[in-house]
Amino acid sequence: MFGDFARHSATAAPLYGELSDGVADDPELAALLLTAPVVQRQPVLLFACVHWLVLAHPDEPLAAFYPNVAARLGVERPPGPAIEAFRAFCGDHAADLRRLLSTRRTQTNEIGRTALFLPVFALVERDAGPFAHVDVGASAGLNLLHPFYDFSYEPGGEIGSGSTVRITCGTRGQPPIPSTRPTVVSGTGLDATPIDVRDPDQARWLEACVWPDQVERFERLAAAVAIAVREGVDVRRGDAVTDVGALVAEAAAVGHPVVTTSWVLNYLTSAQRLAFVAALDAAGAERDLSWVYAENPTLCPELPGGPVRPPSASDPTALVLVRWRGGRREAVHVADTHPHGRWLHWLGTPT
């Protein structure tokens, strides 16, 4: 597994590629992963746990090999291979590492995806007015904070200024980029295991799950976490299928309810996905409702409006607007996108 991971990650994440190569050659290091529950035994878990400890100990020799920590410290990467320092660090922190490996599971919150939602929100707002946002599978709830982020669409224009978070998204086609942020009257998240970023331990775990080679993504996440701590964010613990209806009803009391899901429904079984759509159908039968999803159509073939033949890319992501108006459901595949929101290819604006 470490050998495979090294091959696949070497281009996007040179440090993890190098470390993974080293672990593949060192049975004692690789065996650390056996501390984790069977279903969690993935190389990324070991790397996230070590990253968490590195972020807590930036003064240790290994830290300077991590591009994100080196950038923060303003130091150069030391000469020589990183694996020696990695091995020493794992030995010195063996007890903490084992505790983390046995209890943690990787969890992310990718704020780049808000750039995908904004043009669709603009369409919904034009049609249904100010909206109440319900993000299902919200993780730490950072994608509810789009009113506090700035956006650059290239081409397409800028939205907002002065935020510590700027999200850049390349565009193709004619996405309806709004000139201002949408008017959101409330934001509520729902997650099976919400992350509370006011707890520094949990915030650091979210950061540790980002690959240290992706310095810009790491810094952007840290800035979004700081906004979440400052502004507060409401993420409830619950299940996508059984609890979405109550949150939609709550949202509808203050504005037009808009549900979002992004890279969440692939964690559900096929039956659960169908039940989730049925729960939204039930909510949409009672009141007008919108659902914007950015999901993998290959892994989630049951969703309405997905492409008939999904592209064969490794992480295809379909951006779909589903609307219930007067009890009738209509779904439009509006864009193909990068899974983290780095680009979107607009396919057509629904009327």
Ligand SMILES: C[S@@+](CC[C@H](N)C(=O)[O-])C[C@H]1O[C@@H](n2cnc3c(N)ncnc32)[C@H](O)[C@@H]1O
């Ligand atoms: C890959 S993360 C995506 C988080 C966020 N939507 C984003 O785009 O960054 C998937 C999230 O879905 C949550 N999740 C998985 N199954 C769920 C369920 N049945 N009900 C609620 N949340 C769930 C996980 O806890 C996790 O936070």
